[in-house]
């Protein structure tokens with residue numbers, strides 16, 4: 001059973017913010033939920049790199065579009081790694097494999113008679129990469145309101161008009177092809193209004209995938225971008241991979257039209273199977289306001305993760321917003337939810353249950369079948385929550401789970417284990433066993449149910465319950481009351497969700513947000529970039545190499561050794577020795593570094609660690625990943641590498657000389 005699905009591929013002329021993070025977090029939750037259900041899951045994300053916007057942004061910072069795009073694509077990748085959101089593939093539209101897929105699709109559409117050459121004069125929105133057929137010169141773009149530009153081009157056209165009937169049939173025969181229904185209705189109305197052919201190539205742009213044999217034509221960015229979903233499924237070799245058709249494309253509502261009209265039409269023209277579903281979620285607002293650069297109210301995920309933990313953000317986004325509708329983010333609401341639901345709710349249930357097992361039963365799960373009414377309530381909760389998750393009704397599912405937490409809280413208070421423990425009544429010991437077993441068993445099952453939403457914190461509760469295998473190995477069949485084994489040892493209790501003091505936490509997030517904004521602006525060339533590390537002094541004249549193996553100081557200073565801090569680290573698929581890290585060495589963007597230290601270090605133990613980097617080695621690719629430097633380590637004969645470090649604290653970016 002496979003489940004292949006996708007996030008949108010994000011434009012590289014912007015930096016990741018909480019809106020992109022929202023979509024990607026939701027996909028990560030779905031990925032873990034589907035795994036819980038026993039699916040083999042593959043999630044593709046990626047970077048949408050071509051087009052005039054990226055060309056212009058790159059020019060502003062004096063980089064080639066490819067180099068600029070690489071920095072920004074890494075910025076997205078690094079964020080997902082740091083937030084431990086793990087797409088299985090990350091397609092860059094500048095990847096060679098993607099160009100091959102786009103060209104192959106084009107040839108198929110052309111061979112089937114759906115492509116012709118024509119000329120277009122009309123209005124174009126540079127910001128949305130959209131031809132606005134109905135607009136007159138000077139008219140604003142209907143999508144974003146910015147002024148359109150008049151362009152005349154000889155282009156290849158896609159016969160979109162030929163697909164009106166087939167698209168309407170598709171929406172009719174598969175009412176859940178586009179969800180939620182409001183979005184479906186919009187698309188239906190649009191298609192019923194008639195479809196015009198679509199220009200799918202450009203001659204005014206250089207930064208794009210070339211149309212084979214038709215220079216200087218390059219593909220229109222949306223023709224290029226949508227096909228990334230197929231690239232992630234193997235491109236021309238999709239049949240061997242067995243992933244296509246996609247089970248789901250998760251997108252934001254503003255790009256519904258491209259996905260629900262253009263994409264199925266391209267696939268029909270190429271004679272390929274259609275994706276099963278497009279879900280267009282709502283917009284995330286900041287304190288009820290649209291987030292925008294001009295308002296300066298864009299929120300980034302990193303400061304939140306640093307202060308409240310990534311699970312707090314995941315929980316907030318899924319619990320607070322009815323998925324599909326617009327919703328609002330605010331720091332106050334985030335901290336409020338954290339304290340009421342995570343610290344007081346789940347965290348409190350975990351610590352009181354586990355502490356009582358220590359206090360009254362020597363730290364071992366008592367032997368009992370538990371209370372039938374708790375068993376029933378729990379089994380019903382599991383069914384209702386899974387049903388909610390399956391329908392992407394995250395908020396409802398979580399609400400159901402928290403109702404169960406209240407039920408157990410109340411049950412514990414009514415049973416009062418602290419009284420039972422002292423009671424002389426004959427029935428008291430059995431009742432105490434039953435109560436403690438029931439509470440612990442609810443906790444076990446809720447861990448399994450909540451692991452997709454709160455992976456880090458649930459992993460902690462899980463190990464506090466005494467399990468050695470990861471909670472991610474559970475399947476839905478394990479989420480039934482009564483499977484917890486008597487006698488299981490409970491390790492020493494530790495707090496899972498310490499309460500957060502709202503005022504200082506919010507102040508800290510705002511402070512970090514400023515730093516993050518400045519860093520991202522520097523990447524985009526919007527503020528002067530902080531000075532990069534000092535240039536190595538140039539040797540006046542190269543000294544001749546000595547024959548005794550020594551080098552001169554001039555040789556040594558050529559090596560740019562710098563102190564860096566590991567921002568994220570992850571295993572490299574298919575290479576058991578390699579780790580992929582992003583290391584901040586005091587430059588505007590962290591370096592992507594691949595190093596052979598996986599046998600010696602667990603990725604999560606490296607984050608935050610100061611290391612030494614050779615910063616001026618020629619970059620190279622390892623397993624398809626950019627390695628822009630080398631990490632310095634002692635290599636021990638027959639042993640594992642040991643990273644170089646310092647006994648005193650040294651600032652990031654400092655040079656070793």
Ligand code: MSP
Nearest residue numbers: 008009010011019020023048225226251252283284
């Ligand atoms: N590159 C196109 C998508 C091509 S898909 C073949 C694009 N990129 S984007 O960088 O602008 O990202 C848009 C997506 O980011 C949205 O569809 C949505 O998933 C997410 N979001 C960006 N801002 C958002 C909010 N403020 N709120 C919710 N999601 C938003 O469009």
